[in-house]
Amino acid sequence: MQNKVQEYTTLDDALKLGLREEEYEKIKEILGRTPNFTELSMYSVMWSEHCSYKNSIVWLKTLPKDGPHMLAKAGEENAGLVDIGEGRACCFKIESHNHPSALEPYQGAATGVGGINRDIFTMGARPVAQLNSLRFGDIKHNKTKWLLKGVVKGIGDYGNAFGVPVVGGEVYFDSCYNTNPLVNAMSAGIVRKGRTLSAISYGEGNPVYIVGSSTGKDGIHGATFASADLDENSADDIPSVQVGDPFQEKLLLEATLEIAKTDAVIGMQDMGAAGIICSTSEMSAKGEHGMDINLDKVPLRQPNMQPFEILLSESQERMLVIIKKGREKEVEAIFDKWDLNCVQIGVVTKGNMLNFYWHGERVGQVPASSLVLGGGAPVYLREYKEPDSFKKLKSFDISQVRLPKDLKKVAYALLENLNIASKRWVIEQYDTMVGTKNMQTNKPSDAAVVNVKGTDKALVLTVDCNSRYVAADPYTGTMIAVAEAARNIVCSGGEPSAITNCLNFGNPYNPEVYWQFVGAIKGMATACKKFKTPVTGGNVSFYNQTNIKGKIEPVYPTPTIGMLGVMDKKEWHTSLAFRKPNDLIYLLGKSVNDINSSEYLYSFHKIKKSPAPYISLREEMLLHSLVKNLIRNKLLVSCHDVSEGGLFVALFESAMPNMLGFTIDTDAKIRKDAFLFGEAQGRAVVSIDPEDAEEFVEHLALSGISYTRLGHVTKKRINVDNESFGSINKLADIYQNALQNHLKE
């Protein structure tokens, strides 16, 4: 018989599904019997790393979660929820879609965008802004070009049709990502306070509905697939990659926001990883109820699907909705208006048991709480060990590096370096303006600024992580990622509010990889406490490494930070662009003799190992309060943080939008290459109107931080210590076309 479920399973079956021996024993203990294949499949996905956080939760719990504006804390809902004032809340989250994108970049990236947006609107919030953080390998490889083109088109095609602008992001290239790119997608939405929907199920007899797309065989065991090493056989797992349909998602969004306006809904959760089994178990466990579900009622896209396939399918654009009994017609009418499936598949029951039926026959019975994080899912403390190389790294000294004769050559090389050069080729493929909220289009700033129409406020958003710094020193590198995110928000005119994180690491069973993870968490905790930016959630993606002919190549540890800030007055929005010749240019923050882990050291001198750059959280905080103060007193024409490529690149980026130049003098106390290209943290380049100079300098004197008067804005020419570095047109040409030139053929 075709749909006959395998009644008994063995340890061998469990191992094949990615479970460990002790986990199989634990399942038998929970059930008091041997699980059948359907049940075993449920545990295999729900206890996968992707859903259970079993190897990370112990450390994640050490991150700061409390803040004055938090409405929903990490793990409580599908995304974090922050009070932004004037009766509104912002709901935001970042998530990875690395493994699917490595195999099928177009669909992998597209469904990543779909998934993160569903996390936002399932809470009743309309998504208003998207960001993404992308990492690819060496651009010289054809595979990298294929991955880059596919991922960018996937994000574009999905997001452009769905109609939410991409307002910010980052793209890095490094050979450590050659076969394992990272695709991290972030979304932020706005909801009226008190109007949010919750991912919960309760109330005996309330109907359980599945809404949205039909269910197919795509993405079965996707969560398990995402929790294993990528290797040369991974392409055989293509069915584990889901397929996206942005039009369905758009319909689902509008219908969801319409039902959110009624009070007919008990709870709702989107179906992402692990499909129906994930939403039924998580919602039931949270509401401390059970469910009886008829799997034969689920609308299917293809024939001959077995119960375990229906339970595990990761078909996109679906939601599970619990409706108040008696209000069914109202909700059905809304989904009918949007031409979407809306089918009752079960009811809420007393107790905690999930019962799954197939044409009247029970095919699975498991306690809801036994499947989920915080319930029965396993929790492991992993071993970790500092690698021997870490101490050796600290002996690095700048005096070991020769000072190049021609610094102009270095400057040009950096502008052409893909980690610094314009990402125009990528960005122009995204609709960055739909929604008419992107305040950066005509006024570029360090972070994205998103208009909250009808209020005085704007959201300020950024994603940041220089993974080379984290690889050099997980603790300090992650601290820098948080500090840079906060600095970007402050330089744009905002106040840092909270973060979401996407933790991309190698195999957690490797003690040296796990040491990176622990260090990153500790660094993040320290920085987030300092900046008062609690962690609202996010996601963990382990196993980002590729096994090629027996050699394991882990990616750089990449804890991407997505930060939300709030701008109380839109007039505080500050551009990064110089405005007119003769405006004065200052550097705020200390110049340091430091070229550690800089793009300059890495790419020009080819020195791949050095410690993380200089950072002092105390100085960073002082810089932030000074910048906020200057912005509120309307003393800054422009403000731009110093990051990759150092001071010279920061100056260039400020000069380019209005095609101006600059003339500056370096500081004789600091090595000239460190002054121009070092990546020490805690610095910003600002320009001011000469008329404001006196008042401006008074503020600096009171601030207690170091500053340097660098020079002034010019019409076109770029000069350093009276040496010409060319005209802005020439430099802009190099910077604007570098990426395009690589992709031409």
Added chain:
Amino acid sequence: MKFGVVIFPGSNCDHDMIYVLEKIFKQEVVKLWHKDTDLHACDFIVLPGGFSYGDYLRSGAIARFSPIMKEVVKFAQKGGYLMGICNGFQILCETGLLPGALLHNNNQQFICKNVYIRSETTDSLLTKGYPLSKPLKIPIAHGEGRYFAPDDVVKKLNDDDGILFTYCDENGKITPEANPNGSLLNIAGVTNKKRNVFGMMPHPERAADEELHNTDGKNIFSSIIDSF
């Protein structure tokens, strides 16, 4: 004026258009749902940007069969004012209310950026109210925006003074570099012989709010409202 904004299930610039008309220009706006057939006696109907029905076949190919579009076409044939932006323009070409077609951009990619356009005629509701050839900074956002028409159609378009907008540089010069998508003759927007149906790929509604620091698009809306 009473504007009607048609909402297809995949429209995604409808909110932006309504915001500009209602909040910035203080006009009356009615939402026209694609399944309805009542045009509510509107003076001017707008087909906004987006992906009407997903547009997996060809942009705008299915939208023209919707119930509301049957009424909109009748309305236009009787001389009613009708404007399509982006996907709306694609739909108007599919219905035959406007000449030509919109093909994939010549770089085969979606393009979203600020471009400059200039008006080629003052004889239209959209372009009456400001100087001829004044360059306006207006964003585009499309994958299929390359205007194309056969020679005889182009000739007729020229004879009818039907070219509304062309892509130009910031000084108003029509150059190949200023053409973002490979459109024939840099055409960015057209009108019909009766001068009551308008289509354009750029999005004036994205350049009409002072909070976004570019209001060049207001010229077009003001022209419509003032000349009506």
